Every structure is written in C-alpha cells, then in structure tokens.
Amino acid sequence: MTSAPAIGFEYRPSCWTPRLLVAVTALAVPAIWLAGAPQWARVALLIAAILACIRAVRQLRVPIFAVGWGAHGGWTLRGQDGADDAATLLSFRVLRNVILLRLASRRYGRLSFWLMPDNLDPDTRRRLRMRLAALRATPENA
Numbered sequence: 001m002t003s004a005p006a007i008g009f010e011y012r013p014s015c016w017t018p019r020l021l022v023a024v025t026a027l028a029v030p031a032i033w034l035a036g037a038p039q040w041a042r043v044a045l046l047i048a049a050i051l052a053c054i055r056a057v058r059q060l061r062v063p064i065f066a067v068g069w070g071a072h073g074g075w076t077l078r079g080q081d082g083a084d085d086a087a088t089l090l091s092f093r094v095l096r097n098v099i100l101l102r103l104a105s106r107r108y109g110r111l112s113f114w115l116m117p118d119n120l121d122p123d124t125r126r127r128l129r130m131r132l133a134a135l136r137a138t139p140e141n142a
Contacts, residue, residue: 007131008068009124014116018057025053062111067103069131077105092132099128 032045066078075087087105094100099115115125 005127006068006071007124007127008066009120010066011062011064011113012119013060013062014114014119016116016118017060017114021053021056025049059112060114062113063108064111064113067101067113069128075103077103077108077111079107083107089135094129094132097125099125099132 028049029046032042032049035042035045037045063080064077065080065082068076068078070076075089077085077087079085085105085107087103087108090102090104090110092099092101097117099113099120101113101115102110103113104110115128117125120128
C-alpha cells in the first residue's frame with residue numbers, strides 16, 4: 001500500500017476507559033467479598049484488585065500529544081514538549097469501534113493507545129482500520 005496517505009491524529013485519553021476499569025473493579029469487590037475464601041484472603045484480594053485498578057488508570061495517561069503513521073509505514077509520536085520520536089507498532093486489536101494500538105519508542109518505551117469514539121473522529125478511525133487490515137493481510141505479518 002505505497003499509495004496510502006499518512007494518518008495523523010491528536011491523542012487524548014478516552015474518558016470511558018477509566019470509567020470501565022472502575023466499573024469492573026466495582027463489580028469485582030462484592031464478588032470477592034462474597035466468595036467462600038477465608039477473610040484474610042478476601043481482604044488481600046480486595047486490596048490487590050483496588051491497587052490494580054489504580055495502577056491501570058494511571059497507566060492510561062501517556063505523555064503523547066499526537067500520533068502519526070507515515071505513508072511508508074513509519075510511526076511517529078509527538079510528545080507534550082513538541083519533540084518527535086520514531087516508534088514501532090508492537091501489536092494492535094480492532095474490536096468494533098475500539099482500536100487498541102501498542103507502540104514502542106526509544107524515548108517513551110511501550111505505550112498503549114485506546115482509540116474510542118470519543119477520542120478519535122470516525123473518518124480517521126475508518127482509515128486507520130483499513131490500513132491495519134491491509135497490514136494484517138500482508139504475508140510477512142500472517
């Protein structure tokens with residue numbers, strides 16, 4: 001797909017992702033408490049679940065202002081300070097209206113981007129899904 005245009009978008013975390021994480025944790029709390037385990041085990045699991053939720057919500061904040069995918073397949077991350085950094089695509093998942101991108105760069109390390117309807121416009125999401133589908137269809141990625 002050498003004729004594919006570059007795709008770029010400003011990234012801001014979705015407001016739905018932390019809400020979903022908190023909702024799942026809120027459902028896990030009564031399930032853990034009502035389990036038949038000893039009380040010390042239930043308390044330990046409750047603490048672990050709440051700490052895991054807090055850690056996951058904190059990891060959603062990334063120091064990235066924009067993401068770009070060049071016409072020739074190179075990824076670029078633009079930091080909050082305006083500096084660009086080359087990145088590589090580690091993996092991706094497309095689940096209906098949600099795209100999960102995992103990128104790695106030398107400066108920022110491994111980052112996960114949750115692209116949902118509230119933080120990516122429909123046209124950019126459609127173009128991104130089409131290029132990712134073409135990437136998946138190439139023989140070296142099969």
